[in-house]
Amino acid sequence: MLINFNRVFLFIFMKKFGIAVHGGAGTILKSKMTADNEKEYLRSIELAVKTGSDILKSGGTSVDAVTESIITLEDNPLFNAGKGSVFTSAGTHSMDASIMSGKDLQAGSAASVCGVRNPILLAKAVMLDPDIVMISGKGAEEYAKISGLKFEDEKYFYSEFRYQQFLKAAQNGKAMLDHSTYDENDKKFGTVGAAALDQFGDLAAGTSTGGMTYVKFGRVGDSPLIGAGTYANNNTCAVSCTGDGEFFIRTIAAYDISALMEYKGLNLKEACEEVVNKKLRVIGGEGGLIAIDKDCNIEMIFNSQGMYRGYSVNDGKIFVSIYRPDIL
Numbered sequence: 001m002l003i004n005f006n007r008v009f010l011f012i013f014m015k016k017f018g019i020a021v022h023g024g025a026g027t028i029l030k031s032k033m034t035a036d037n038e039k040e041y042l043r044s045i046e047l048a049v050k051t052g053s054d055i056l057k058s059g060g061t062s063v064d065a066v067t068e069s070i071i072t073l074e075d076n077p078l079f080n081a082g083k084g085s086v087f088t089s090a091g092t093h094s095m096d097a098s099i100m101s102g103k104d105l106q107a108g109s110a111a112s113v114c115g116v117r118n119p120i121l122l123a124k125a126v127m128l129d130p131d132i133v134m135i136s137g138k139g140a141e142e143y144a145k146i147s148g149l150k151f152e153d154e155k156y157f158y159s160e161f162r163y164q165q166f167l168k169a170a171q172n173g174k175a176m177l178d179h180s181t182y183d184e185n186d187k188k189f190g191t192v193g194a195a196a197l198d199q200f201g202d203l204a205a206g207t208s209t210g211g212m213t214y215v216k217f218g219r220v221g222d223s224p225l226i227g228a229g230t231y232a233n234n235n236t237c238a239v240s241c242t243g244d245g246e247f248f249i250r251t252i253a254a255y256d257i258s259a260l261m262e263y264k265g266l267n268l269k270e271a272c273e274e275v276v277n278k279k280l281r282v283i284g285g286e287g288g289l290i291a292i293d294k295d296c297n298i299e300m301i302f303n304s305q306g307m308y309r310g311y312s313v314n315d316g317k318i319f320v321s322i323y324r325p326d327i328l
């Protein structure tokens with residue numbers, strides 16, 4: 001029998017790495033999805049996973065893998081982040097993003113920014129700045145300009161689909177999530193996020209969103225809030241959330257998972273179950289999250305009907321899915 005020594009060497013010495021990605025949770029039913037749409041969503045999530053996984057495989061950092069993976073989704077009009085962001089009540093696009101490095105607990109976040117092509121790059125620039133953690137609004141846009149980040153005009157962010165959502169919400173005079181119809185039973189959260197473990201054993205997580213359609217008063221959800229929508233700590237896990245932002249803020253959901261592991265000794269699965277299916281459910285919070293721990297265990301959990309999601313470990317097969325197996 002021939003022994004492939006390269007493979008044996010790799011098997012013994014290669015450190016585990018992996019990435020999980022989400023493109024939002026909500027009322028995502030197979031019965032309401034066209035075959036073409038479904039294919040496009042799965043292809044987009046797969047690309048996001050592959051982009052991050054390739055970086056990890058070649059020895060890149062989890063921060064870079066998370067950032068580049070999220071950029072593919074921010075550039076994709078299907079998701080409510082970057083290019084596909086929903087309209088505010090003022091007819092603008094107000095985007096939020098955050099990123100955290102588990103190695104040193106460095107974090108960066110930007111809220112309510114307009115025109116920045118990739119808000120996750122702005123969050124990363126803030127993370128690398130030793131003086132700040134979170135910026136917002138006009139000041140954040142100025143920071144993006146100084147950092148040399150790319151801006152796009154209103155045309156870039158416009159899509160007929162999003163505009164129709166805006167008109168529906170305007171008729172009701174009320175902010176709504178990424179709905180295709182104005183129906184409380186048809187909620188979609190198109191936020192995107194990624195969580196990764198690199199070959200150095202470092203964890204990172206990031207989240208990016210266009211928030212809610214027809215949003216008023218500068219409302220900000222959980223996505224740019226470190227601890228609520230995003231958290232990473234090398235001692236425990238990296239987490240990115242999607243769902244009813246207000247509930248994820250009130251439960252400090254992402255940090256809570258890390259805290260349950262750190263202080264209560266729960267494993268990743270138990271901690272995710274506790275937060276998503278108990279703490280959030282009890283107060284009526286709908287949504288889900290992706291998480292990866294320091295041993296490369298991955299959880300993709302949601303209490304809604306579906307969540308665009310995918311993952312890969314050690315550059316192996318990419319798993320992508322949308323629905324809950326028990327609901328069609």
Ligand code: ASP
Pocket residue numbers: 024025080178188189190191209210211212220221222223241242243244245246
């Ligand atoms: N969590 C986001 C927010 O509340 C929405 C989403 O996940 O799509 O702004």
